[in-house]
Amino acid sequence: MTTHGPLWRVSIGTTPEAEEAVTELLQDFFSHPASSYTDVETGAVTVMLYLSGGRAMGKKRRTAAALRQRLAQITTCGLDIGTGKISVQRIRRENWAESWKRHFKPIEFGSALLIKPSWSRRSPKKGQAVIVLDPGLSFGTGQHPTTGFCLQQLVARHQKLKQRNAHGAFLDIGTGSGILAIAAAKLGYAPVEAFDLDAEAVRIARENSRKNGVSRKVNIRREDVMKMPRRWNKKYDLVCANLISTLLVAERRRIVSRLKPGGMLVLAGILKREFASVQVAYEACGLRLVASRTEKEWRSGAFCFGE
Numbered sequence: 001m002t003t004h005g006p007l008w009r010v011s012i013g014t015t016p017e018a019e020e021a022v023t024e025l026l027q028d029f030f031s032h033p034a035s036s037y038t039d040v041e042t043g044a045v046t047v048m049l050y051l052s053g054g055r056a057m058g059k060k061r062r063t064a065a066a067l068r069q070r071l072a073q074i075t076t077c078g079l080d081i082g083t084g085k086i087s088v089q090r091i092r093r094e095n096w097a098e099s100w101k102r103h104f105k106p107i108e109f110g111s112a113l114l115i116k117p118s119w120s121r122r123s124p125k126k127g128q129a130v131i132v133l134d135p136g137l138s139f140g141t142g143q144h145p146t147t148g149f150c151l152q153q154l155v156a157r158h159q160k161l162k163q164r165n166a167h168g169a170f171l172d173i174g175t176g177s178g179i180l181a182i183a184a185a186k187l188g189y190a191p192v193e194a195f196d197l198d199a200e201a202v203r204i205a206r207e208n209s210r211k212n213g214v215s216r217k218v219n220i221r222r223e224d225v226m227k228m229p230r231r232w233n234k235k236y237d238l239v240c241a242n243l244i245s246t247l248l249v250a251e252r253r254r255i256v257s258r259l260k261p262g263g264m265l266v267l268a269g270i271l272k273r274e275f276a277s278v279q280v281a282y283e284a285c286g287l288r289l290v291a292s293r294t295e296k297e298w299r300s301g302a303f304c305f306g307e
Contacts (some may be wrong), residue, residue: 009089011048012067015082016297017271020244021074022047022081029067040205042297044082065090088276098265107148112155113183129186131212133179146268149300150180150240150294153266157238158187168237169193173225174269178205178218180240186213187240195223228254235260241267245274256285261305266289268300276298 004286011031014022019036022184026034026049034049064086071084106116115125115131124130154170161168170184172194181194192304196202202222209215225243239258241248248255248267259265265287270278272294279301287303 007091009048009087009091010051010063010067011046012071013083014045014047015080015083016043016045017295018074018079018081019045020269020271020285021077021079022071023029025067025070025074027198029070038296095204106293109151109155112187115150115151115183116180120301129183131179131182131186133177133182133208133212145181146242146270146298146300149295150242150266150268151183153291153302154180154183154238154240155187157264157279158184161237162188164213169235169260171236171239173239173241173255174243175205176201176242178208178220180242181205181218181220182209182212182214184238185209185217187210187306191219192216192217193219193221193236194219195225197222197224206290225251225254229286230254230257232257234258235263235264239263239265241265242269245270245278248278252281252285255284256287259305263304265303267303268298268301270299270301272299273299275301 010026011021012026016038022045023034023036026047030049030051034047035043036047038045042242052055067086068084071081071086074081097295106114106120106122108114108128111128113131114122114128115133116122117134118132135142135300158168167188169188170176170181170192172181172184172192175181175194175196178194181192184192194205196205202220205220206215209218210218225241225247228251236258237260239255241255248270256265265282267278267282275292282303288305289301290304291302293300
C-alpha cells in the first residue's frame with residue numbers, strides 16, 4: 001500500500017456463513033487482499049479492504065451497484081449474506097490505523113506463540129515465539145476461527161515432535177498472509193514450505209516472512225493445488241490446507257499424497273454444514289479424524305492415518 005494520495009475503505013456487512021464468499025468477491029473485484037472481523041457481541045461480520053489512489057474514488061455509485069450484483073450471485077448459491085450493506089468511504093490515514101487497533105489485539109497460543117500487531121507493546125513470555133502481523137494488508141491474522149485452529153494444531157504438533165527431538169517438515173497449502181508458515185519457522189519446523197494461487201497473497205506472505213526474520217527459512221511460492229503432481233516423493237510431518245470444502249474434496253488425493261506416515265493433516269476453511277462430506281472424503285483416503293473444533297459457522301479438523 002502506498003503512503004501517498006487518498007485512502008479509501010470499501011466494506012460489506014455480512015454473516016459468518018457468507019464471510020469467505022464475500023471476502024473472495026471483494027478480492028476478485030479490486031484485485032487486492034481483503035480482511036474481516038467479527039463483532040463478538042452481535043456475531044456480525046464486516047469484510048473490508050483499503051485502497052490507495054483512484055480505484056474506489058468518484059465511482060462510488062457504480063462500484064456499489066456492481067458489488068450488489070455480485071452479492072446477488074452469492075445469494076443464488078443459497079448463502080445468507082445478511083445485510084449486505086456496502087460502504088465506500090474516503091478516510092484519513094491515521095483513522096485507518098486507529099480503526100484496526102480497536103478490533104485486533106494480541107493472541108496467545110499457550111506459552112509457545114504470541115501473535116500481535118505492530119502497535120502492540122505486549123512482551124512475550126519466556127521462550128514464546130513472536131509474530132508481528134498487521135491486519136488490513138493481508139489474509140489471515142489468527143483472529144479467524146479456521147486460522148486459529150490451524151495455529152493450535154501447529155503448536156500442539158510441535159510439542160510432540162520436540163519430545164522426539166525432531167524438527168518436522170511443514171507444508172502450508174493456501175498460505176494467504178503466510179501466518180502459518182511464519183509460525184512454523186518460528187517454532188522450529190524445518191523445512192517450511194508454503195504456496196498460494198493468488199500472486200498478491202504470495203507477495204504479501206513473502207513480505208511478512210521478511211519482516212518477521214524468517215524469509216530464509218520459508219519457501220513461499222505461487223502454485224495451484226489443482227495442478228500439483230498426484231504423486232510426490234517429498235512428505236511432510238504436518239500439512240495445513242485452509243481451502244473451500246469443494247476444493248478440499250476434489251483435490252484430496254493430491255493433498256494426502258504430501259503427508260508422511262504418522263503425520264497430521266489439518267483441514268480448515270470449511271462451513272459447518274459441509275464438514276461431514278469433507279470428513280467422509282478423507283476417511284476414504286485412509287485418514288481418521290483425531291481433533292475438531294466448531295466455532296460460529298465454521299468447523300475445522302485434524303486427521304491422521306488410521307491404524
